[in-house]
Amino acid sequence: MADKKLLLIFRNPPFSDSSNKDTLDIALACSAFDIPVSLLFLHDAVLQLIKGQQSQALQQKNLINTFKALAMYDIDQLFLLESDLRRFALSTADLTVNCQAISESEMATLIRQFDTVINL
């Protein structure tokens, strides 16, 4: 089997539809199969990563602990757009996981490097 690099794109805010969790589950499963996985957070998806989320009262599963645990699965290539950070007045220091902030053109070049892209 050929090596396949996988990019997963998140596009939704926290506590929205199930696509965030479904995408995260793909990340964990593929990592277990030794597929190198990178994550790209676009638009509202950046909002999932804000530090200090206290969601117990919502009675909804919070994905933040899973995001924090990704490094243990060797998933440490997380990307987001500088322009999205600016839009939400955030910096990478406001986020709970280490992410690389890139420009739109860097994103386009980044996507070229992957064999498979899943964008739920």
Add this chain to the structure above:
Amino acid sequence: MIISLLIYASQNSGQAEQTALRFTRSALAQGHKIHRVFFYGETVSGISSLKVIPRDEIDITGQWLDLAESDDLDLVVCIAAAVRRGVLDQQECDRHNRVAANLVAGFNLSGLGQLADAILSSDRLLTFGN
């Protein structure tokens, strides 16, 4: 070429599953191999033998089965997505002590590892969603 499909759509909105089905038929007709069709997310709700389709509507699940029979398709339903939506095979029905198994015969419940395998084993992965 070896192609796998990931279907992430509700049967009640949009036409993603119909597009995927036509894509699959066309790919098979051109001599490509469909390694696997992986049903994920809300799609799996429709793969229930308890559902009753109005007589003037198309049974898309039945069409997948026809294709599976004629072309030996591997139709895999994500087990986690299915169980949480009440789509169970006999084994899951027994395990969770539920009243009935309702997964449509011809589809198989399995884990996301089957999607990972599809990625590794296929030249192309196409996602159809809504």
Add this chain to the structure above:
Amino acid sequence: MSDSIFETLHIINKTSSHTALYADCFNTLLPGDAIVLIESGVFSACGQQANDLLKLQVPLYALVIDIQARGIADSINSQVSCIDDDTFVSLACQYKKSISWF
């Protein structure tokens, strides 16, 4: 057959009212890519939306079955390539990978 010369096939199935979706797709485009409009996405093969997409300077395809289903066959921009399912499959094979935008 696996030596594709083309890069990424972007598959869009929503109307251009989904502005963030279109913006994300446009931001990831590079020369060598192409766009296929399917389902509700075929409305973007008409009018100003088609002009906007053609400005991106990548090949633009639209599924003819979805165009006909929506009664817009006469409104499709002449620079858009209308394709059948078989050509859609061929494109998916010719391009190294696809990204579905929905």
